[in-house]
Amino acid sequence: MAEFLMPTLGSDMTEGTLVGWKKKVGDRVVKGEIIAEVDTEKAAIEIESFHTGLIERLIARPGDKVPVGTVMAIIREEGEPAAKVAVEALPEIKPVPQASPSGAGRTIPAPTPGLGRLRISPAARQLAAELGVDPSTLLGTGPEGVITREDVQRAATARPETAIDRQARMRQTIAAAMARSKREIPHYYLSTTIDMGRAMTWLKEENLKRPVADRLLYGVLLIKAVALALRQVPELNGLWKGNAAVQSPDIHVGVAVSLRQGGLVAPAIHHTDKLSLGELMKRFQDVVKRARAGTLRSSELSDPTITVTSLGEQGVETVFGVIYPPQVALVGLGKIVERPWVVEGQVVSRPVVTASLSADHRVTDGHRGGLFLSAVDRLLQEPGRL
Amino acid sequence: MNRSLMPDELKQTILRLLGEIAPEADLAALNPDVSFRDQLDIDSIDFLNFVVALHKRFQIDVPESDYPELVTIEGCVQYLQRKLVR
Numbered sequence: 001m002a003e004f005l006m007p008t009l010g011s012d013m014t015e016g017t018l019v020g021w022k023k024k025v026g027d028r029v030v031k032g033e034i035i036a037e038v039d040t041e042k043a044a045i046e047i048e049s050f051h052t053g054l055i056e057r058l059i060a061r062p063g064d065k066v067p068v069g070t071v072m073a074i075i076r077e078e079g080e081p082a083a084k085v086a087v088e089a090l091p092e093i094k095p096v097p098q099a100s101p102s103g104a105g106r107t108i109p110a111p112t113p114g115l116g117r118l119r120i121s122p123a124a125r126q127l128a129a130e131l132g133v134d135p136s137t138l139l140g141t142g143p144e145g146v147i148t149r150e151d152v153q154r155a156a157t158a159r160p161e162t163a164i165d166r167q168a169r170m171r172q173t174i175a176a177a178m179a180r181s182k183r184e185i186p187h188y189y190l191s192t193t194i195d196m197g198r199a200m201t202w203l204k205e206e207n208l209k210r211p212v213a214d215r216l217l218y219g220v221l222l223i224k225a226v227a228l229a230l231r232q233v234p235e236l237n238g239l240w241k242g243n244a245a246v247q248s249p250d251i252h253v254g255v256a257v258s259l260r261q262g263g264l265v266a267p268a269i270h271h272t273d274k275l276s277l278g279e280l281m282k283r284f285q286d287v288v289k290r291a292r293a294g295t296l297r298s299s300e301l302s303d304p305t306i307t308v309t310s311l312g313e314q315g316v317e318t319v320f321g322v323i324y325p326p327q328v329a330l331v332g333l334g335k336i337v338e339r340p341w342v343v344e345g346q347v348v349s350r351p352v353v354t355a356s357l358s359a360d361h362r363v364t365d366g367h368r369g370g371l372f373l374s375a376v377d378r379l380l381q382e383p384g385r386l
Numbered sequence: 387m388n389r390s391l392m393p394d395e396l397k398q399t400i401l402r403l404l405g406e407i408a409p410e411a412d413l414a415a416l417n418p419d420v421s422f423r424d425q426l427d428i429d430s431i432d433f434l435n436f437v438v439a440l441h442k443r444f445q446i447d448v449p450e451s452d453y454p455e456l457v458t459i460e461g462c463v464q465y466l467q468r469k470l471v472r
Contacts, residue, residue: 208449212447212448215450217430217431219430258429260408261410285431289431313429313430
C-alpha cells in the first residue's frame with residue numbers, strides 16, 4: 001500500500017486545506033494524475049499522485065486542514081491485495097472550524113426543528129450584533145439548541161476567507177520565505193549587460209514566419225538561454241538540503257508570475273532546457289494563465305531548481321532578487337533598452353538587457369557565477385541555436 | 387465577416403475579450419484613450435493573448451509592427467475599423 005501524503009509545495013508551507021478529491025474509492029489513479037485539490041497560503045493547487053494503483057481509502061475530507069507529510073489517502077498499488085488499513089495509526093487531521101461553506105470536515109449537529117423564534121442567549125445576541133454575525137445562520141450548541149456566545153465567536157472567526165484575507169496570507173507567506181532566505185543564505189550578486197541586437201532581430205524575423213498564436217516573446221529566449229547556461233554551470237541548478245547543496249539532474253526553471261490581486265508564484269517549466277522555443281512559449285503561456293486562474297499543479301510548485309524573475313515590463317533595468325529557498329540561485333532580468341554600444345570600434349545604438357544573478361555563496365562563488373552570466377550572454381548571441 | 391460592425395459594437399467586443407484575459411478588471415472604469423496595458427496591468431503575455439483573441443474573433447492578421455496601435459480601446463476600435471473595411 002502506498003500512502004498519499006500532503007506534499008510540501010514550498011519551503012514555507014506547513015499545511016493545506018483539502019478542497020476536494022478528484023477521485024473516489026475504487027478509482028484507478030496513474031502516477032502524475034491529478035488526485036486532489038488543495039488550498040494553500042498562495043493558491044488552490046491541483047495535487048498529483050506519486051503512485052499508480054487503486055484508491056483504497058480517502059482519509060482526509062474536504063475542508064480538513066492537513067499538515068504537510070500527513071497521510072491523506074491510501075493507494076493500493078498494482079498487484080497488491082486489498083488490505084485493512086490501520087486507521088488508528090494514522091495521524092489525526094484537524095477539522096476546519098465552523099462556517100466551512102460545504103460543512104465538510106466537521107460534525108454539524110442537526111438543526112432544532114419547529115422553533116418559531118430564535119433560541120439565543122441575550123449575551124450571545126449582543127455579541128452577534130457587535131461582531132456582525134447573523135444569528136439566524138447559526139446552529140446552537142447550548143442546552144436545547146440555544147445559540148451561545150461561543151457559537152457566535154466561532155462563526156465570527158471562521159468566516160469564509162475574502163480576497164483581502166488571502167492576499168494578506170500570501171504576503172505573510174512570501175515574507176516568511178524571504179526572511180528565511182536573507183537569514184540563512186549568504187547571497188552574492190553579479191550583473192552583466194547583454195547585447196540583445198542579434199536576438200531581437202532574429203525574433204522579429206522568426207515571428208514574421210509564425211502564425212499570430214505561435215509568436216514568441218523575447219522572454220522565452222532569455223529563459224531558454226538561462227536553462228542552457230545551467231548545463232555549463234550546474235552548481236546553480238539545485239537545492240540546499242540539510243547542510244549541503246544537491247545538484248538537480250534536471251533543469252526546471254521556475255518563472256516568477258505576478259498575480260493581479262497581489263503577490264506572486266514561481267511555477268516550474270519542467271525540463272526547460274529540452275524544450276524548443278515554440279514549446280517553451282506554449283508552456284510559459286500555460287503556467288502564467290493557470291497561475292492567475294489558481295489551477296497550478298503540485299509538481300509545478302515543488303520542482304523549480306532555479307527561479308527567473310523579470311521586471312522589465314515594469315520599467316526596471318536591474319533586478320537583484322532574493323533567492324527562494326531551498327533553491328541556490330535566482331536570475332533577474334530587466335528592461336530591454338537602447339544604449340550606446342561599441343561594435344568593431346564604432347559606437348552604435350543597441351538594445352541591451354541587464355541580467356543579474358543572486359546566488360548562494362555556500363554553493364558557488366563569484367567566479368562560477370560570472371561564468372554562468374557569460375554563458376547566458378554567449379547563448380543569446382546565437383539565438384537561432386536556442 | 388463582421389465587416390459592418392459599428393464602433394460601439396467593436397468597443398463592446400474588445401472589452402469582452404479584455405475581460406476574458408483580465409477577469410477581475412473593472413472595465414467600466416477604463417479610459418478609452420489611455421493605454422489599457424497600464425490601466426489593467428496587462429503584461430506581454432496577456433497582450434499577446436489579446437492579439438490572438440482579436441485575430442480569432444475578426445479573422446484578421448495583426449503584424450507585430452501594428453501592436454502600438456492596439457494599446458488603447460479607442461486605438462483598437464480605429465484599427466479594427468480600418469482593417470475590417472479592407
